[in-house]
Amino acid sequence: xxxxxxxxxxxxxxxxxxxxxxxxxxxxxxxxxxxxxxxxxxxxxxxxxxxxxxxxxxxxxxxxxxxxxxxxxxxxxxxxxxxxxxxxxxxxxxxxxxxxxxxxxxxxxxxxxxxxxxxxxxxxxxxxxxxxxxxxxxxxxx
Amino acid sequence: xxxxxxxxxxxxxxxxxxxxxxxxxxxxxxxxxxxxxxxxxxxxxxxxxxxxxxxxxxxxxxxxxxxxxxxxxxxxxxxxxxxxxxxxxxxxxxxxxxxxxxxxxxxxxxxxxxxxxxxxxxxxxxxxxxxxxxxxxxxxxxxxxxxxxxx
Numbered sequence: 001x002x003x004x005x006x007x008x009x010x011x012x013x014x015x016x017x018x019x020x021x022x023x024x025x026x027x028x029x030x031x032x033x034x035x036x037x038x039x040x041x042x043x044x045x046x047x048x049x050x051x052x053x054x055x056x057x058x059x060x061x062x063x064x065x066x067x068x069x070x071x072x073x074x075x076x077x078x079x080x081x082x083x084x085x086x087x088x089x090x091x092x093x094x095x096x097x098x099x100x101x102x103x104x105x106x107x108x109x110x111x112x113x114x115x116x117x118x119x120x121x122x123x124x125x126x127x128x129x130x131x132x133x134x135x136x137x138x139x140x141x142x
Numbered sequence: 143x144x145x146x147x148x149x150x151x152x153x154x155x156x157x158x159x160x161x162x163x164x165x166x167x168x169x170x171x172x173x174x175x176x177x178x179x180x181x182x183x184x185x186x187x188x189x190x191x192x193x194x195x196x197x198x199x200x201x202x203x204x205x206x207x208x209x210x211x212x213x214x215x216x217x218x219x220x221x222x223x224x225x226x227x228x229x230x231x232x233x234x235x236x237x238x239x240x241x242x243x244x245x246x247x248x249x250x251x252x253x254x255x256x257x258x259x260x261x262x263x264x265x266x267x268x269x270x271x272x273x274x275x276x277x278x279x280x281x282x283x284x285x286x287x288x289x290x291x292x293x
Contacts, residue, residue: 020175033166033173034204059228064174064200071199076190077178077238080199084232084281133230136199 003076003141006115015073015106015119020065022057022091023099030061044095056090062131063087066104066123070136073106081116082137089130102130115140145254145261145286149219153250154212159272160205162243167195174198184241197239202278203231206267209247210282213265219251221263221286229262230283236276244272252281259288 027041036058040047047055063085071077093100102125110118121134164184171181179186180196187195214223239245252266262285269278 026173026175030173033169035207060200060203060231061174063231064198064203065176067199068174068176071176071178077180077199078190078192078196078235080235082232082234083199084230086230087228 003079004074006111006117006140006142009108009111009117009140011108011111013108015069015108017103017105018069018072019101019103020068021099021101022061022065022093023097024055024093024095026099027055027057027061027093030058030064034058034060036060052090052092054092054094056092059085059087059131062091062102062123063134066102066121066131066134067136069104069106069121070119070138074138079139080136081139083135085121085134086132087130088132089125089128091125091130100125106136109135112137115142145219145221145256145263147254149251150254151251152219153248154209154216156246156248156270157205157209159244159246162197162205162239162241162245164195164241166204167197167201167241170201170204171198174200192238193240193242195241197241199233199235199238200231201239202233202235202267202269202280205245205269206247206249206278206280206282209249209267210265212249213251213263214284219263221261221284225287227285227287228282229285230281232281234279234281236278239269239277243277245269245277246272261286261288 106121109120119136123131248268252264265282267280
């Protein structure tokens with residue numbers, strides 16, 4: 001797979017959008033893989049006691065998932081040289097087989113020197129933005 | 143209570159060596175539902191020019207979270223952990239993390255500010271390979287929600 005060339009894109013270029021599902025099992029799996037066992041991500045009783053509607057997805061699970069819109073497009077995750085996000089709204093994950101979903105879109109918002117591009121990502125859950133200022137800087141081919 | 147600004151620049155001792163294993167990378171990528179071949183297949187990673195499997199862009203959180211605990215549980219800083227939420231996160235990848243890397247994390251307090259009764263502390267973690275190469279710089283904004291009614 002050949003890396004995308006900076007000459008193929010422009011500011012406003014839209015990457016293919018994707019939809020991602022989160023189930024309770026996904027939260028447990030991420031807790032185990034990441035070592036983040038914060039109880040609000042797996043225990044509904046405690047989550048409700050602290051005022052949440054349900055258990056919520058790890059912010060870092062959400063952040064790690066939405067970057068796939070960029071890495072799937074790039075074909076080389078090693079070309080992500082900077083990635084940042086602000087956690088604005090929690091994503092409650094219901095105790096159902098289908099779980100819940102987020103819709104993720106992304107577009108190029110700036111072209112930099114050295115064939116780098118800035119990509120701004122939008123992550124929407126129930127028509128609400130769950131991550132703000134979600135920005136990746138990537139290295140493209142000349 | 144506002145955190146003392148004197149803690150800005152406070153640096154903690156480097157963590158013990160973390161050995162990045164292929165199976166941990168595979169497990170982490172699977173937990174993200176991400177089946178990109180360069181996370182699973184060594185030949186696929188090598189075909190992209192890397193020495194071994196590469197870790198997903200957010201993998202550094204696995205190694206830095208433990209290091210960040212030094213700040214969260216620092217008795218002198220006296221953060222109330224039950225009131226701390228993760229506000230922002232930023233990863234700078236000087237190079238990807240590879241399977242086989244032996245890395246250490248060095249944590250420092252990058253900034254402290256207060257707004258609307260909340261304390262906001264940015265924790266900076268520098269991830270180095272054992273040969274001294276800087277691999278990642280990771281910034282985590284922790285928000286300690288104020289106890290006052292305004293929070």
